[in-house]
Amino acid sequence: MTEFPTSAKTIVIGGGIIGCSTAYHLAKLGVECVLLERKKLTSGTTFHAAGLVGQLRSNANITQLLGYSVDLYNSIEQETGLGTGWKMNGGLRLACNQDRWTEVKRQATTAHSFGLEMQLLTPQEALDLWPLMNIDDVIGAAFMPTDGQANPSDITQALAKGARMAGAQIYEDTKVIDLEIKEGKICAVITEQGRIECEKVICCAGQWTRNFAARFGVNVPLVPMEHQYMVTEPINGVPANLPTLRDPDRLTYYKEEVGGLVMGGYEPNPIPWATKGIPRGFHYSLLDSNFDHFEQLVELSLGRVPALEYAGIKTLTNGPESFTPDGNFIIGEAPELANFFVGAGFNAFGIAAGGGAGMALAEWVHKGEPPFDLWSADIRRFGRPHFDSDWIRTRTIEAYGKHYTMDWPHEENRSGRPCRKSPLYEILKDQGACFGEKLGWERPNWFADVALNETPQDQYSFGRPNWFNAVGREHHAARNSAVLFDQTSFAKFALKGPDALEALNWIAANNVDRPIGTLTYTQMLNDRGGIECDLTVGRVAEDEFYIVTGTGFATHDFDWIRRNIPVGSNCQLFDITSSNAVLSLMGPRARDILTAVTRDDVSNEGFQFGTLRTIGIAGCPVQALRITYVGELGWELHLPVEYATTVYTALMQAGQSHGLINAGYRAIESLRLEKGYRAWGADIGPDHTPVEAGLGWAVKLRTNIDFKGRDAIQTQKTQGVNKLLACFTSDPDVVLLGRETIFRNGERVGWLSSGGYGHTVGKSIGYGYIRAEGGVSAEYVASGEYELEVATKRVPCKVHLQPLYDPAMNKVKT
Structure with a gap:
């Protein structure tokens, strides 16, 4: 061992698979790196992970990240000479009812969209691959040949050796006890062995990350949860190349282990661990086996694998794993502290994500940005509710219990609600609001009409859900009369x-x-x-x-x-x-309604589009913004929260004669799809430029004002682009949700970033990027014939580069 260092450019805290992978990739990039592990490598939670490696997720870039893990695991053994236990034996996923079969078919299309091979199998074909199972209730299955399994400890040790070979230093039995921060900057890491000056810290400390980071004001919303799996003695008929198996309708997973089986799962009533803090000295430690709690999974598994009834049980492993409120991991630079990075909360798929997450973290640290858009895992997706440990635990228990339940479109969380409420919450609830939740805020998704025997409760479906007609009613009101949206949850800043x-x-x-x-x-x-x-x-x-x-x-x-x-x-x-409520008054009768409640001039000449000013409504000062996200005449009315109910009442009373009704966020989505407005996090993001997204008109290239990103946009304007966002329409009976595959002239060219239904145009609508290495132009887009793959079936569609709906021309384009 070399002499203990006194300085290093970057310090990685934690010697599990994420920390070792990050150190490996940093060293490969030539970054001076020291990894510190408080006990021994893998001794936290990595050593007891089950080791299944699946790749497909609902996000293209997370799928790409997991695919990178597979590529790395295919090569790391040869590079380092250490065995990893990696086997690319493929992965099976079963469907045992029609809804699950629809979900699996949609997952297969998502895989095709992202360039992965996923085969749909008959029950007999699945049995041929996994001969131990009972297929009496199986409708079909999906098989991904490039999935596999690994030995978590071995693969971590191989990554650690690779890191050392590339120049990283790794110190075990070296506990980090503090960070030295001066004027908001990290200066050093203080360990039991001494002080190490550094510029950047990457905390990959697993379930310890939340408490450690909180000492420095950094919020990492994760919760340790008990997770159990059993390992059997050898079972006749278990081949070494048996694919991994996920049986979500029975909440269980399986893999081969030395001629026997590993069986675990995700019970609906999970048990949070260490609610009063992780015990001191906890390492290479397991929890007491809880046979009573695990029995529910055993009963479910026996119906699938009858041989388990007679198999000898080697162990029932109970180990804590870090889970998060939304089921995705946490990665990135903390918004609260510069140069403090986090890689934690991997929801029991840390082995699958380990290679890719380490690569992404290393790139992020080295280059100042991730290799691609990782918003769905970005630490900045959290907000105020996620500082409260009780709220996080409540929501995470729900997320764990839904790990294998149906992934319904538009599904809302139920736990920890209500949390953040608009002043109008109770009023809107009494008027039939069915609320959704985002960042803790209760937001009306749609309104039920009691006269039509509607109940304000979501009933999920892969077809048209129970709120479809209600949203259509709100949509048509926005187009023909007026609606009022409560958008108090908007984030608002003052510079x-x-x-x-x-x-x-x-x-x-x-x-x-x-x-x-x-x-x-x-x-x-x-x-x-x-x-x-x-x-x-x-x-x-x-x-x-x-x-x-x-x-x-x-x-x-x-x-x-x-x-x-x-x-x-x-x-x-x-x-x-939190200072301002927002009421969005939208629709062709919006001006009539606003005129009735204010003495201010709100005529087109007196209050032009793209302007804001303070007006008075019912004695309240209202900051009125004439802008729209639904494609109609309208105003966002921003006002101090204490005036919200007064202004709302005045607007609704004045609007009675003009057909004004309440409307929710699902109508906003339908309306914006028709008008072609982009949604960040779906249609646009860090991997898309304004030129590619059809937003070049909103970039100030005609001025001599410099701005961040100008050179890149100027280059694209000159040289062209390799992808363009386009709109696609198909028959109304085709349900578009996003991630459907786009085919141009029979070749795969991309996938839908968002999908829905336009109640004015009467068609299903999707948006997605058409990609081509040789360049994509408007002429290229228009010259192709297009199809969409929806749940593995191709359907014809039309392509558009202009909005489907133009209120100024009172015209619908089909």
């Missing part, structure tokens, strides 16, 4: 100071140097031109801007703006989300 304009014009792709009272729709770009934020900016004073963005992006967008304010700029950013 103030003498340098606010200069700073914001550097961060924003569009020009915000406009008169006071002007609104600017803009993206904020990374250096590759990718869209990091998509928001509205209102200039309310010479030195002050009001910024509005989506509910779920509050932490992310605030962090992006704050980090990119030029050093030395005299301006400050404030989160004022």
Whole structure:
């Protein structure tokens, strides 16, 4: 062992598979790296992981990340000379009812969209691959040949050896006891062996990560949960190349182990662990086996694998695993502390994600950004509710219990609700609101009509769900009369100071140097031109801007703006989300209604589109923004929360004669699809530029103002692009949800980023990028013939590059 270091550029805390993979990839990038493990490598939770490696997820980039793990595991043994137990023996997933079979077929299409091979099998074909199972209730199965299994400890040791071979230093029995932070910057890591100066820290400490990070103000929402699996003695008929098996309708999974089977699962009533803190000295430790709790999974498994009834049981392993409130892992730079990175909360698929997550973290640390958009796993997806351990635990218990339940479209969480409420919550609830939740906020998704015997409760389906007609009713009201949306949950920021304009014009792709009272729709770009934020900016004073963005992006967008304010700029950013309620009045009768409640001039000449000003409604000062996300005349009315019920009542009373009704977020989605408005996190994001997304008009290239990402956009404007966002329409009986495969002239060219139904055009609508290495232009898009693969079947569709609905022309394009 070399002498204990006194400095290193980057410190990795934690010697499980994520930490060792991160150190391996950092060293490969030439980054000076030291890994510190408080006890022994793998001694936290890695050593007792089950070791199944599946690749398919609902997000293309997470799937790509897991695919990278498989590629790495295929090569690391040869590189290091250490065995890993890696076997690419494929993975089976069963379907035992029609809804599950639909889900599996949609998963197969998602796999095809992302370039993975997934085969649909008959029950007999599945039995041929997995001869021990009973197939009496099996309708079909999916098989992914490139899935497999690994020995978690062995693969971690191989990554550690590879890291050392590339120059990383690894120290076991070296507990990190503190970080040294001066003026908001990490200066050093303090260990039991001494102090190590460093610039960056990557915390991959598994279930210990939350408490450690919290000491420095960093929030990592994860919860240790008990997770059990049993290992049998050898069973006749178990071949060494037996595929892994997931039987979600019976909540169980299986893999081969030395001629026997490993069987585990995800029970609906999981047990959180260490609710009062992880015991001191916990390493290479397991929990007491809980046979009574595991019995429910055994009973389910016997119906699938009858041989288990007579198999000898070697062990029932009970070990804690880190789970998160939404079932996805946590990765990225903490918004609360610069140069503090996190890789934790892997929800029992840390072995599958380990190779790719380590690669992504290393790239993020080395280059200042991830290799591709990882928003669904980004630490900045969390917000205020996720600071409370009790709320996190409640939601995580639900997420664990739903690990193998049906992945219904539009499914909402039930636990930890209500948490954050608009002042109108009870009023809207009494009027039939069926609420959804985002970042803790209760938001009306749709409104039930009691006169039509509708109940404000979601009934999920892969077809048209029970709220379809209600959403259609709200949609048509928005197009023909008026609706009122409660959008209080919008994230709202104030940027103030003498340098606010200069700073914001550097961060924003569009020009915000406009008169006071002007609104600017803009993206904020990374250096590759990718869209990091998509928001509205209102200039309310010479030195002050009001910024509005989506509910779920509050932490992310605030962090992006704050980090990119030029050093030395005299301006400050404030989160004022909770100060203002928002009522969005939209529809062709919106002006009539607003005129009835205010003395201010809201005529087209007096209150033009893209402007904002303060008006009075029922004695309340209201910041009115004339803007729309649904494609109709309308205003977002931003007002102090204490006035919300007063203004709401005034609007509803004035709107009675104009057909005004309440409407929810699912109508917003239907309306925006028809109008072609993009959704960040789906249609646009860090991997998509405004040029590719058809938003080049919102970029200030015609000015001489420099802005972040300008060079990349200028290059694309000159050289062209390899993908373009397009709209696709198909027959109304085709249900589009997103991730359906796009075929152009019979060749796969992409997948849908979002999907839904347009109640005005009477068609199913999807958006997705058409890709081609040789370049994609509007002419290229228009010249092709297109099909969509939906649940493994191809259906014809039409392509569009212009909005389907144009209210100015009162025209629907089909």
